[in-house]
Structures are given as C-alpha cells and as structure tokens.
Amino acid sequence: MALKSLKTLGNQAAQPLAAQTPLAAPDSAAQQQAKKRHRVTIQREVIVLLAMLVFNLLFTQHFWSLQTFNVNLTQVVTIVIVGIGMTLVVATGGIDLSVGASMAISGALAPMLFMNIPGPGGIALAFVLPVIAAAACGVFNGLLVTKLSVQPIVATLVLFIAGRGIAQVVTDGSLQAFDNPAFQWIALGKVGGVPFQVLLMFALVALFVWVVRKTLFGQYLLITGGNEKAAYLCGVPTARVKLIAYTICAALAGLAGLISISVNSSSDANVVGLGIELDAIAAVAVGGTALTGGKAYIGGTLIGALIIQLLRFTLLAHGIPDAAALVVKAAIIVAAVYVQRRSR
Amino acid sequence: MTQSGSPTPPSPSAGRSPLLEMQDIQISFGGVPALRNANLSVAAGEVHALIGQNGAGKSTMIKILTGAYRRAGGSVRFEGREIDFRTPKEAREAGISTIYQEINLVPFRSVAENIFLGREPRRYGLIDWRAVQRRAAALLESFGLQIDVKKPVRSYSTAIQQMVALARAVSSDAKMVIMDESTSSLDEREVELLFSVVRKLRDDGRAVIFVSHRLDELYALCDRVTVMRDGQTVAQSSMAEMDKLQLVTTMLGRTLAAVVQDDSTAREANLARRGAQVMAAHNLSAHPKVSDVSLEVHAGEAVGLAGLLGSGRTETMRLMFGADPLEHGTLAVDGETVTLKSPQDAIARGLAYLTEDRKGDGIVPELSVRDNLTLVCLRTLAKHGVVDVKKQQAIVERFIASLGIKLRSPDQPIRELSGGNQQKVLLARWLAAEPSLLLLDEPTRGIDVGAKADVAKIVRELRDAGLAVLLSASELEELTAVADRAVVIRDGRTVAELNGAQMSESSIMDAIAYGSDGPSQLVEAAHTAHIEDALEGDRHGA
Numbered sequence: 051m052a053l054k055s056l057k058t059l060g061n062q063a064a065q066p067l068a069a070q071t072p073l074a075a076p077d078s079a080a081q082q083q084a085k086k087r088h089r090v091t092i093q094r095e096v097i098v099l100l101a102m103l104v105f106n107l108l109f110t111q112h113f114w115s116l117q118t119f120n121v122n123l124t125q126v127v128t129i130v131i132v133g134i135g136m137t138l139v140v141a142t143g144g145i146d147l148s149v150g151a152s153m154a155i156s157g158a159l160a161p162m163l164f165m166n167i168p169g170p171g172g173i174a175l176a177f178v179l180p181v182i183a184a185a186a187c188g189v190f191n192g193l194l195v196t197k198l199s200v201q202p203i204v205a206t207l208v209l210f211i212a213g214r215g216i217a218q219v220v221t222d223g224s225l226q227a228f229d230n231p232a233f234q235w236i237a238l239g240k241v242g243g244v245p246f247q248v249l250l251m252f253a254l255v256a257l258f259v260w261v262v263r264k265t266l267f268g269q270y271l272l273i274t275g276g277n278e279k280a281a282y283l284c285g286v287p288t289a290r291v292k293l294i295a296y297t298i299c300a301a302l303a304g305l306a307g308l309i310s311i312s313v314n315s316s317s318d319a320n321v322v323g324l325g326i327e328l329d330a331i332a333a334v335a336v337g338g339t340a341l342t343g344g345k346a347y348i349g350g351t352l353i354g355a356l357i358i359q360l361l362r363f364t365l366l367a368h369g370i371p372d373a374a375a376l377v378v379k380a381a382i383i384v385a386a387v388y389v390q391r392r393s394r
Numbered sequence: 395m396t397q398s399g400s401p402t403p404p405s406p407s408a409g410r411s412p413l414l415e416m417q418d419i420q421i422s423f424g425g426v427p428a429l430r431n432a433n434l435s436v437a438a439g440e441v442h443a444l445i446g447q448n449g450a451g452k453s454t455m456i457k458i459l460t461g462a463y464r465r466a467g468g469s470v471r472f473e474g475r476e477i478d479f480r481t482p483k484e485a486r487e488a489g490i491s492t493i494y495q496e497i498n499l500v501p502f503r504s505v506a507e508n509i510f511l512g513r514e515p516r517r518y519g520l521i522d523w524r525a526v527q528r529r530a531a532a533l534l535e536s537f538g539l540q541i542d543v544k545k546p547v548r549s550y551s552t553a554i555q556q557m558v559a560l561a562r563a564v565s566s567d568a569k570m571v572i573m574d575e576s577t578s579s580l581d582e583r584e585v586e587l588l589f590s591v592v593r594k595l596r597d598d599g600r601a602v603i604f605v606s607h608r609l610d611e612l613y614a615l616c617d618r619v620t621v622m623r624d625g626q627t628v629a630q631s632s633m634a635e636m637d638k639l640q641l642v643t644t645m646l647g648r649t650l651a652a653v654v655q656d657d658s659t660a661r662e663a664n665l666a667r668r669g670a671q672v673m674a675a676h677n678l679s680a681h682p683k684v685s686d687v688s689l690e691v692h693a694g695e696a697v698g699l700a701g702l703l704g705s706g707r708t709e710t711m712r713l714m715f716g717a718d719p720l721e722h723g724t725l726a727v728d729g730e731t732v733t734l735k736s737p738q739d740a741i742a743r744g745l746a747y748l749t750e751d752r753k754g755d756g757i758v759p760e761l762s763v764r765d766n767l768t769l770v771c772l773r774t775l776a777k778h779g780v781v782d783v784k785k786q787q788a789i790v791e792r793f794i795a796s797l798g799i800k801l802r803s804p805d806q807p808i809r810e811l812s813g814g815n816q817q818k819v820l821l822a823r824w825l826a827a828e829p830s831l832l833l834l835d836e837p838t839r840g841i842d843v844g845a846k847a848d849v850a851k852i853v854r855e856l857r858d859a860g861l862a863v864l865l866s867a868s869e870l871e872e873l874t875a876v877a878d879r880a881v882v883i884r885d886g887r888t889v890a891e892l893n894g895a896q897m898s899e900s901s902i903m904d905a906i907a908y909g910s911d912g913p914s915q916l917v918e919a920a921h922t923a924h925i926e927d928a929l930e931g932d933r934h935g936a
Contacts, residue, residue, distance in 0.1 A: 264780055264781060264783070265776075265779050265780050265781065266772060266773065266776040266779050266780070266781055267779060269765060269772055269781060270772075272758075272761060272765070273758050273761065273765070273769060276758035276759065276760050276761050277755065277756075277757065277758040277759065279754065279755035280749075280755045280756055280757065280758055280769075281758070281769075282717070282736075282737060282755075283715075283717055283737050283747060283749060283755055284737065284741075284769045284770045284823070285736075285737050285738040285740075285741040285742075285770060285773075286769070287738065344758065344760045344761070345760060
C-alpha cells in the first residue's frame with residue numbers, strides 16, 4: 051500500500067513536464083494515472099495514519115484491543131461530524147466559526163424537550179427540533195454571507211459569540227443533568243459491539259462522500275468554491291449553494307451537540323462544543339481540503355480527525371502531558387498545510 | 395521604413411549612443427517561441443513608440459526589460475552596460491519605471507504618499523510629512539498640475555492618476571519611463587495634458603517608451619517607432635518617415651491591397667442568407683463604461699463587435715448576458731423584450747457568454763476537464779439532483795472529439811491544458827447547453843496561432859449551422875476573418891455599423907479612429923481603389 055502510494059507520488063512530481071506536451075489522444079494508461087493522482091492527496095494522509103497505527107502497535111501497550119479502538123473512535127465522532135459540515139463550507143471558500151455555538155444551542159434545547167414531554171414523542175422532538183434550530187443558525191450565517199456579502203469569518207463570528215449566549219439564556223445558565231437511555235442511545239448504544247455513534251459517523255461520511263461526488267449540489271459546491279465568478283456566469287446559483295452548505299454544516303453541528311450531551315449525561319451551555327470549530331478546521335486542513343475553497347475531501351477530513359486524535363492518544367499513552375500535546379497538534383497542522391502547498 | 399537589421403535611419407536621436415539596446419531577444423513559453431530575434435533601441439531624450447497587434451510580443455519585450463521575465467537569448471544593454479534584471483525591483487532601481495494601464499497606485503492613500511511611497515523623506519527617523527507634501531506639490535506643479543496632494547489618489551481622474559504615476563517615476567530618478575497603453579481610458583483633453591508632461595520628460599533627457607493602439611497619438615507624440623509582429627521586430631524607423639497606412643500594413647503584415655480588399659462577396663452572401671433576429675439591444679447604458687450601444691444579431695450570422703481596449707465591448711456583452719445590471723435601454727430575445735436579472739435568466743433564454751478573462755472568470759482551474767466542460771449543462775444531466783455520469787461522459791467525449799481538444803484524459807485538471815485547449819473546453823461548455831446566441835468576448839485572446847485558426851473555424855461552422863454569433867476581438871484581422879459585419883463602439887457608444895462589403899480592417903480602424911462623423915479616407919480608398927491618392931492625402935493630413 052505504502053509502496054504503491056509512493057510510486058504515485060513520483061508520478062505526480064513528473065506531471066508538470068508531461069502537462070506541457072499533451073498527447074493527441076487520451077489513452078487508458080494516462081486515464082488511470084490521472085485517476086490515481088486524484089486520490090493521492092488523501093493517500094498521503096492514509097500513510098501518516100497507518101504509520102501512527104504501526105508505531106502504536108509496536109510501542110504502546112494494550113493498543114490492540116476493542117476498548118482502545120472504541121475509545122479513540124468515540125472521542126473523534128463529534129469532531130468528524132462537525133468536520134464534514136466544515137468541509138462543505140470550506141469548499142465554498144468560507145469558514146464557520148459558529149459550529150460550537152450551534153452545538154450548544156442544540157444541546158441546550160434537547161433535554162428541555164425530552165425531560166418535559168414524556169414518551170417517545172418527546173424523544174423524537176428532542177432529536178428533530180434542536181437540529182432544526184441549529185440549521186436555522188446556519189441559514190442565518192448563510193444569509194449574512196450571501197445577501198449581505200459579509201466575510202464568512204466575520205459573519206460566523208456573530209453566532210460564535212451570540213450563539214452560546216443564547217444557549218445560556220435558554221437554560222438559565224444552569225447545568226441540565228439527565229439519565230434517559232432512550233435518548234442517549236445515539237451515543238451509548240452499541241451495534242455488534244461497535245458504538246452506534248461510530249456507525250453513524252461512518253454513515254454520514256459515506257453519505258457526504260457520495261453527495262460531493264455524485265450530486266448536482268456537490269458539483270456546484272466545488273465549482274462555486276473553485277471560481278465563483280465563473281460559476282455565476284455559468285448560471286450556477288452560487289448564493290443558494292453557499293446557503294445550503296452553511297445550513298448543512300450547522301445542522302450537523304446540532305446533531306453533534308446531541309451526541310455530546312448524551313455522552314456526558316448532562317448539558318452545560320458553557321461547555322458543549324467548546325473549541326470544536328478549531329478541531330474541525332484542523333481536521334479539514336490535515337485532511338487535504340484547501341482552505342481557499344474548491345475542494346472537499348470528506349474522507350480526508352475523517353482521516354485528518356483520526357490522525358489528530360491518534361496523536362493525542364499516543365502522546366498521552368506515553369506520558370506526555372496534554373499541554374505539550376497541544377503544541378505537537380499545532381505542529382502537525384503546520385506540517386500538513388506545508389505538504390499541501392508543496393504539492394501544488 | 396527600414397527592415398530589421400539594416401542601419402538605423404537618420405533621426406533626431408542619431409549620433410547619440412542609445413540609452414537602451416535590446417538585441418536578438420528570444421524567449422519561449424511552453425515550447426512556443428514568443429520572441430524571436432526581437433530588437434529595440436531607444437535613445438535618451440526621445441519618445442519611442444512600440445507598436446504591434448496583441449500577441450506581437452510588445453508586452454513580453456517590456457516584461458523582459460523590466461525583469462518580470464528572464465530572456466532565453468540575446469542581449470540587453472542599458473546605459474552601455476550589459477544588464478539582466480531578475481525582478482522588476484532591480485529594473486526600477488536601475489532607473490526603468492513602468493506605468494501600466496491599470497495604475498499601480500494605492501487608491502486610498504494621498505497623492506503625496508503615493509509619489510514617495512517607499513522613499514519618504516525622513517527626519518529624526520520619522521517620515522517628514524510636510525516635506526513629502528511640499529515636494530509632491532512642487533513636482534506636480536512642474537507638470538503644470540495644481541491639485542491638493544493631501545487628497546486620496548482615487549478621488550482624482552484617471553489622467554491625473556497617470557500623472558501621479560509619472561511623477562513617482564520622475565521623483566525616483568527614472569531614466570526611462572515605459573507607458574503601456576496609458577491613454578486607453580483617457581479623453582482627448584486628458585491625453586493632451588498627459589502628453590505635455592511626457593514631452594517635458596523627453597526634454598529633460600529621459601527616454602519614454604510609449605505603447606498605444608491609437609495611431610493619432612503616436613504621430614502626435616513619438617519621435618521614433620519600432621513595429622513588432624509575431625515576436626519579431628519588423629521595422630524600426632523615425633515616425634516622420636512612416637505614414638499611417640504604412641504603419642498599419644507593417645503592423646498587420648499584409649500588403650495594402652490585402653488590407654483594402656477583403657472577401658466581401660462571401661460576406662454579402664452570408665448576410666443575405668441570415669435568419670430571424672435572435673437578439674436586439676437598444677440604447678444600452680450602464681455607468682461608466684457603456685453609454686449608448688445598439689446592435690442586433692440574427693441567426694446564421696457572425697457580427698463583430700469592434701473597438702479599442704476599454705471601449706466597452708466586454709461591458710456591453712455582460713449587459714446583454716444579464717451579468718451586470720442595465721441602467722437604461724432594452725434587450726429583446728427572439729423579438730420579445732426581456733429583463734435579464736442574472737446569467738441564469740440569459741442561459742434559460744438560449745444565450746451563451748464566453749468570457750474574455752479565461753483564467754479569472756472562465757475556467758475552474760482545479761476541477762477536471764470533464765467537470766469544466768459540463769458546467770453549464772450539468773443541470774440538464776441531473777435526475778433528482780444526482781448527475782448522470784454516463785450521459786456526462788458521452789457529452790465530454792463528443793466535444794473532445796468534435797473540437798479537437800488535446801488532453802491526456804478528461805480527468806486531468808483543466809489548468810494543465812494549454813490556453814488554446816482551455817478555450818476550446820470553455821467553448822464546448824457553452825455549446826453543450828445548445829444555445830441560440832453565442833456572445834464570444836475575445837475568443838482568441840492569449841492562445842497560439844494554431845488554436846486561433848481552430849477557434850475561427852469552429853465559429854464559422856457554428857454560424858453556418860444557424861447559430862447567431864456576436865464576437866469581439868482586438869485584432870481586426872481575426873475579427874474580419876470571421877465576422878460578416880461589424881458594429882464599432884467607441885467610448886461606450888455605437889459609432890458605426892459596417893455591413894458586408896463595407897467592412898474591412900481599414901474601415902473598422904477608420905471608424906475606431908474617427909468615429910462615424912470623422913474623415914474616412916481609408917473607406918474611400920477601399921471603394922474607389924485610388925489608393926495612391928488616399929496615401930497622398932493621408933500623408934498631408936498627418
């Protein structure tokens with residue numbers, strides 16, 4: 051696997067020369083090469099991830115166990131789910147700082163619903179309404195960005211600041227503790243020994259890989275981010291595409307908020323989703339999606355999140371304090387972005 | 395007129411050793427030679443015209459001189475020393491200043507700050523603002539310009555901005571100033587003001603290289619001229635020894651007869667065959683570039699939209715495509731008055747717009763050729779929001795074959811393709827949407843000669859297949875090669891409409907130069923064939 055990828059890397063280095071003398075007709079070998087190159091950006095991250103797995107298998111005690119596997123994956127679920135939405139927003143050339151706030155709003159609303167409305171109806175509403183509320187935050191972001199042409203980082207800063215405040219007002223700033231197995235099944239349930247939230251995460255990754263690759267929206271997303279002026283002149287509804295991206299991003303953050311409170315059996319508007327925007331952006335960047343827009347590697351974001359998580363685990367398992375781990379995390383991000391720039 | 399290689403003819407600057415001597419300059423881009431044995435020799439105290447069509451190599455020559463490109467061969471001597479600037483900064487420090495059409499000033503900073511940017515006089519380690527303002531005002535006054543130097547540059551007209559740029563060059567002790575199409579956005583009075591400053595520079599012993607497409611200006615201002623064509627220097631002469639028509643024919647590389655006689659019968663036949671009106675524009679205006687443009691395009695005809703750079707061609711097309719809001723005027727598609735709020739509306743009406751700025755708003759560079767090609771028609775390929783990949787692939791393969799697009803694979807990112815092939819992909823992008831009117835803005839800009847011929851051939855075939863085509867081109871040769879008739883615009887106004895036999899490079903140039911009311915000796919020359927007389931008259935006139 052690693053060897054094959056290295057070969058592909060070599061091919062890529064030779065590209066610029068070949069590009070200047072295009073051949074008369076496309077041949078199948080060249081076509082395959084182009085396809086391989088398509089995947090190379092993600093493969094590089096796969097190599098890093100595999101290297102870290104091998105390192106841990108060799109040097110970390112008790113690494114090879116279902117327990118470790120589950121711990122690492124469950125810790126990464128919310129980051130990946132938020133990261134998927136972030137990837138879509140980043141693909142449009144934007145960024146969403148308000149995802150943590152959207153998580154807090156959704157996390158604040160859900161307990162109020164299932165604790166006050168008894169029966170399955172309450173549980174169902176507790177899943178649906180908070181996600182819709184979060185999606186409304188996304189619509190707000192999207193309208194600021196498209197209708198008022200506010201820069202995304204500023205537009206989403208509004209809810210980054212206000213959103214958590216709203217969540218605190220809704221809950222009176224108090225911590226809501228609960229024990230509701232039916233609701234918490236989303237985080238604590240297991241299917242065949244694998245936590246349901248992990249399966250949900252993989253399902254969402256698969257869904258959005260498909261959305262980006264095969265749907266009209268996915269294509270329009272990449273076109274809008276790749277060259278917005280061209281997209282506009284070609285009749286692509288760029289404003290609507292962006293609005294949808296921000297809405298999906300916030301809705302996914304809302305879902306992540308539900309998982310987050312279920313794991314903790316409590317909801318504290320001060321804490322839910324705190325700082326997740328940076329973890330998500332880091333996962334997107336490490337995953338190979340350029341922050342300039344026009345690319346959306348959902349699979350890359352998953353791998354990026356796993357790399358960051360595994361790194362943190364490795365450092366902790368070897369007795370390196372969390373504070374130092376943060377520095378290493380930052381270094382990995384810098385390295386990942388540097389490698390990306392080099393490959394252009 | 396002297397061919398390259400022969401000795402320089404006597405001129406006001408003869409006898410002095412040239413300030414700048416560029417010899418046998420060579421450079422290629424991606425294996426295509428852009429300059430082959432290009433020469434340029436400029437003396438101190440002269441205004442030197444550098445002319446040629448777009449793509450002739452003027453800009454490349456200037457970029458080599460100013461260190462933006464590195465030459466592959468030849469020598470550049472400046473003030474008697476062999477030089478090889480690696481960056482524009484080195485050229486500036488050596489005393490070569492360039493003033494581009496898009497002026498390199500900081501719009502929100504004051505005039506004074508702009509003049510001394512990076513070289514502010516200091517006092518006690520701080521910028522001495524009073525000295526900055528005093529010296530800036532004095533400098534501009536020596537140009538005969540009295541303005542408030544504390545006001546931001548953007549509050550002044552383009553002409554004054556040009557002069558601020560000139561003042562900046564002068565204050566940095568430039569020995570040579572290069573003016574690249576500096577006058578294209580100025581009105582007559584402003585041009586005169588600018589010229590008086592340029593003459594002052596010349597009289598101070600500085601050299602000025604002046605690039606312009608406006609022939610009258612060249613004769614009004616320049617002492618000597620270098621004509622370039624296809625990457626070579628084809629003539630170096632004093633301005634007085636070369637009359638306008640000679641200049642134009644040298645520039646275009648055609649004999650006078652060829653310029654005058656175009657294939658008018660075929661055009662007339664085409665116009666006679668044309669179908670119903672597809673689009674009509676009446677009195678379009680949108681501040682500041684378009685003030686009054688009217689034109690119509692019929693099925694089965696190719697209409698050329700001619701005009702200088704900055705005359706409002708692109709803006710007119712964007713208005714017709716709904717890309718910019720229309721202030722006044724009406725648009726009709728298939729005889730029905732329409733309001734186009736966005737390109738989406740225009741596309742729905744069967745319009746297509748190939749942008750002039752291929753890199754800026756044409757290609758999506760990181761995406762594959764396939765995704766770029768199907769960008770417009772993608773909507774029709776989707777069923778319940780999911781793209782039908784098989785149909786998409788079929789369309790891509792069909793257009794790659796029919797337009798002869800050269801590439802390794804449709805999965806290849808479009809940025810890796812040559813300019814000509816990128817342009818074909820963009821053309822295919824619109825054709826795949828099956829439009830009834832093609833608006834082609836400079837379809838042959840920045841692509842190699844072979845691809846130009848291909849694009850022209852494709853456009854002719856589309857016209858013959860019944861499409862309505864409106865195309866613009868700075869290069870009249872390319873315009874007349876494809877168009878059946880031409881609409882000439884100048885400063886955002888339609889000034890002439892030249893049908894079939896009336897249309898020739900010279901008549902278009904005439905309309906561009908003089909407008910509809912001006913003298914039209916060139917047109918007369920074409921019609922009466924008394925070319926000699928016309929030349930005589932032109933020489934006296936100039």
